[in-house]
Amino acid sequence: MAELGLNEHHQNEVINYMRFARSKRGLRLKTVDSCFQDLKESRLVDETFTIDEVAEVLSGLQTVVHSEVESELINTAHTNVLLLRQLFSQAEKWYLKLQTDISELENRELLEQVAEFEKAEFTSSTKKPIIDIIKPKLAPLNEGGAELLNKHPPAAYMPLRDY
Secondary structure (H helix, E strand, C coil), rough: CCCCCCHHHHHHHHHHHHHHHHHHHHHHHHHHHHHHHHHHHHHHHCCCCHHHHHHHHHHHHHHHHHHHHHHHHHHHHHHHHHHHHHHHHHHHHHCCCCEEEEEHHHHHHHHHHHHHHHHHHCCCCCCCHHHHHCCCCCCCCHHHHHHHHHHHHCCCCCCCCCC
């Protein structure tokens, strides 16, 4: 099975996010398909078209599909910001400052690893039942837990830089 180098809990969180993203992607693809279907049903009623009519039909379709794809790309970016916000908020409760390496987001090798992981998780017949994947969330510790962390930092603790 493909791995992402995460512990089981975090890997399950990634799988849940991927499930969410696949669902949203499927819905958007259906929307794009319906743009083409609507065009076929509403505009392609004649048997012959002039070059200008075909150009007009294609231009209209391009506008609709462009709008749909742009809307989804914007929504995906906003969804990712909300996900990062959740992660950073959790880290801030423990007085941690997480850093990201934006350059790794376009690393072809890493992207291929994620694609391989997704393929293994969603096409394998040996994947875990959904009931095993969705585990109850642990309640956050009281603020006193953060004080313990500050008193006893991990041995490999290295403060992160502020940008």
